[in-house]
Amino acid sequence: MSSLVCDIVTPAEKLYSQEAYMVTVPGIEGSMGYLQGHEPLVSVLSDGIARIQPSSDAEVQRFVLQGGYVEVTGEKVIILADRACPVEAVDAEAVAVKLAALEADLAASSGDAAERALLATDIAWCKAQMGALA
Amino acid sequence: MPNLKDIEKRINSVRSTKQITRTMEMVAAAKIRRANERVEAATPYADSMAEMLAHVAELVKGSDCALLQTHDEVKCTLIVAVVSDRGLAGGFNANVLRRVERLMKEKAAIGIQTHLIACGKKAVGYFNYRKIKPVLEFRDLSADPTVEEAASIAAYAIEGYTSGAIDEVVVVYNHAKNAAEQVLREERILPVDTGVLLAAREGTYHRELKAERDSAQEKARLHGEFAFEPSAEAVLDRLAPAYVKTTLYHALIDSAAGEQGARRNAMKSATDNATEMVDTLTRIYNRVRQGAITTEISEIVGGAAALEE
Numbered sequence: 001m002s003s004l005v006c007d008i009v010t011p012a013e014k015l016y017s018q019e020a021y022m023v024t025v026p027g028i029e030g031s032m033g034y035l036q037g038h039e040p041l042v043s044v045l046s047d048g049i050a051r052i053q054p055s056s057d058a059e060v061q062r063f064v065l066q067g068g069y070v071e072v073t074g075e076k077v078i079i080l081a082d083r084a085c086p087v088e089a090v091d092a093e094a095v096a097v098k099l100a101a102l103e104a105d106l107a108a109s110s111g112d113a114a115e116r117a118l119l120a121t122d123i124a125w126c127k128a129q130m131g132a133l134a
Numbered sequence: 135m136p137n138l139k140d141i142e143k144r145i146n147s148v149r150s151t152k153q154i155t156r157t158m159e160m161v162a163a164a165k166i167r168r169a170n171e172r173v174e175a176a177t178p179y180a181d182s183m184a185e186m187l188a189h190v191a192e193l194v195k196g197s198d199c200a201l202l203q204t205h206d207e208v209k210c211t212l213i214v215a216v217v218s219d220r221g222l223a224g225g226f227n228a229n230v231l232r233r234v235e236r237l238m239k240e241k242a243a244i245g246i247q248t249h250l251i252a253c254g255k256k257a258v259g260y261f262n263y264r265k266i267k268p269v270l271e272f273r274d275l276s277a278d279p280t281v282e283e284a285a286s287i288a289a290y291a292i293e294g295y296t297s298g299a300i301d302e303v304v305v306v307y308n309h310a311k312n313a314a315e316q317v318l319r320e321e322r323i324l325p326v327d328t329g330v331l332l333a334a335r336e337g338t339y340h341r342e343l344k345a346e347r348d349s350a351q352e353k354a355r356l357h358g359e360f361a362f363e364p365s366a367e368a369v370l371d372r373l374a375p376a377y378v379k380t381t382l383y384h385a386l387i388d389s390a391a392g393e394q395g396a397r398r399n400a401m402k403s404a405t406d407n408a409t410e411m412v413d414t415l416t417r418i419y420n421r422v423r424q425g426a427i428t429t430e431i432s433e434i435v436g437g438a439a440a441l442e443e
Contacts, residue, residue, distance in 0.1 A: 013175040043363035044372050
């Protein structure tokens with residue numbers, strides 16, 4: 001059966017690299033699914049979940065992504081994300097605690113735009129993880 | 135003639151120093167592996183990012199993305215000095231710092247203003263002593279650089295560059311060529327030079343990978359190039375800052391790996407020197423002891439001979 005090779009890469013590690021039958025990603029203008037032989041495409045991704053189906057009858061694997069890009073050639077899908085992790089690895093309680101702490105930090109932090117921006121990204125990441133579980 | 139006791143003391147002191155340097159050598163050796171793993175883990179991302187950017191930039195020639203445009207006149211340069219938090223790593227820190235200082239002097243000579251970002255305590259200390267105030271300082275991160283650190287450097291650089299306050303960004307760091315060797319690198323990260331990107335892509339690609347890629351690209355051409363979503367310009371606008379960030383992060387972790395390598399080398403030669411010194415001192419010690427015994431014997435013999443007469 002024809003298939004694609006799908007890579008999920010973050011600055012910290014190469015998270016996933018395997019053959020896949022279908023890959024669905026959260027494009028900035030809406031969800032997109034790729035099969036083998038897809039038109040070459042580069043897109044910005046929004047925060048959300050990528051779904052990878054290793055073969056047409058296999059179970060779907062899900063990954064939470066933040067701030068990414070995708071490049072598709074006919075045989076290969078490369079997902080570059082600032083952060084990513086498998087949905088099964090998300091610990092709902094830990095994330096909820098972290099989110100609360102971050103929001104408190106953001107409320108308490110004064111002025112410094114760079115610091116606030118960093119906090120906001122962390123919060124967005126927590127929310128993306130929560131969203132994946134919901 | 136040196137006193138026996140003094141020599142013994144010195145031998146002991148050198149021996150305990152040797153123990154310390156030997157331990158540091160082993161610690162550094164263990165850390166090298168971890169640091170190298172991190173570099174290896176980050177490389178695919180950096181490569182794919184560079185490749186993607188090269189693709190996009192090639193297609194969107196003459197774009198007005200601020201980060202790709204060279205400023206007509208360079209009036210202000212931002213220098214990012216990447217060194218470590220700790221010393222005892224041979225010339226690791228000094229090489230970078232001296233190069234940065236020379237660079238600043240050169241720029242000053244042709245009337246270019248310079249700003250400095252110091253990563254690592256050693257850089258902060260060095261420039262504070264010379265009354266140069268870095269615009270941003272990072273401490274306690276050199277052994278474990280974070281993406282966030284790179285992000286805040288990148289944010290500062292990008293903001294300065296787009297607003298026109300900074301016309302050029304240069305990063306100076308040690309590249310870990312292998313576990314034993316570090317090479318000083320000076321890279322211009324802004325403006326982003328897509329020509330270099332393309333050339334690097336051609337140069338570094340593995341043969342088979344390239345062949346595979348070429349066939350894919352050939353197909354892409356047949357299909358009428360890449361499609362972009364939302365648009366090529368928008369993708370480029372997002373990709374260029376991310377690329378700057380990635381390059382910086384890569385420089386930071388590369389330097390972290392280099393630091394451990396440099397420290398191991400420095401500590402290895404320190405241990406070797408200590409071993410040699412203990413040998414020499416032991417030899418002197420034995421000679422002195424032998425001398426003392428000989429003197430004693432000749433004194434006794436002399437005394438006995440005097441009694442006989």
